[in-house]
Amino acid sequence: MVRTRAELGRHIRAWKQAGESVGFVPTMGALHSGHLSLVEKARENATRTVASIFVNPTQFAPGEDFDTYPRNTETDLAKLASVNCDLVYLPSVEEMYPPGNTTNVRVEGLSDLLDGVYRPHFFYGVATVVARLFLHVQPDVTVFGEKDYQQLQIIRRMVRDLGFPVQIIGGETARDADGLAQSSRNLYLAPDDRIAAGALQAALHRASVRLSLGVMPSEVLAEARALVAAAGFGKIDYVSLVDPDTLLDLPDAPLAPGTPARLLGAAWIGKTRLIDNISVAR
């Protein structure tokens, strides 16, 4: 485990001089098997793996859960050791944001849709910290989860636009037995809410099937929202059918065969905001 960019750099340089490749998985900790599956995917695609644990202050808005975000470093380190992660980077805020720095990365457009409407500045904080982490770790390959689909697309765009020499791999969403996407914030769910929470994935799955049968998107999306509400969710931020690359809404017409499409949803249950998404094949 290393805490500074300088210590990290010594490991990375030694590996690269020995002809090894570096796979990288950035996280905010409170690790679950979804995170570990990303580390395993990185191991399949590089000879060395690095994970970072950093609860990034710049992606939390005032009033969001930065102070209470779960922090379990000892348990996290044991979990990463169990999947043979070679090195864990645990930087301080000062290491990631040296005092006086004023440089940020904004992936405009993609960051302002969907989650960006409800969490303004969120993706600017994500892009900024991920760009900084890439400069510290200098990975050849990096793995991001499809659970955070919009984030994955924003990182892909940032890498393309800035020419970072890194390959981005998407990792499949790890789910509990009832389909709920694993998420560190699931720890916040009260027992009754946890039982109801699986309805978000179930509604998206049903919607995906109906869209693939050619049902009108407006009808399908209305039913999905109604199912989520009936299961006990409160505010539904969005359930949207979008182009998987641009994340722009698709027109309200039956999907033509071969049209790429993705369904994304975000809704509150109790005090917890859950997101999920699924591909749609026609």
Ligand SMILES: Nc1ncnc2c1ncn2[C@@H]1O[C@H](COP(=O)(O)OP(=O)(O)OP(=O)(O)O)[C@@H](O)[C@H]1O
């Ligand atoms: N269920 C999952 N399956 C696969 N990857 C996941 C899953 N959940 C999160 N990830 C990925 O793990 C990486 C780190 O995510 P993060 O530490 O924010 O965890 P999280 O569970 O998404 O937490 P949060 O509750 O804050 O959304 C991201 O690339 C994210 O997409």
Ligand SMILES: CC(C)(CO)[C@@H](O)C(=O)[O-]
């Ligand atoms: C990519 C990330 C580690 C940046 O802080 C975070 O947004 C996350 O955990 O998904």
Ligand code: BAL
């Ligand atoms: N999983 C993405 C980080 C966040 O929601 O804050």
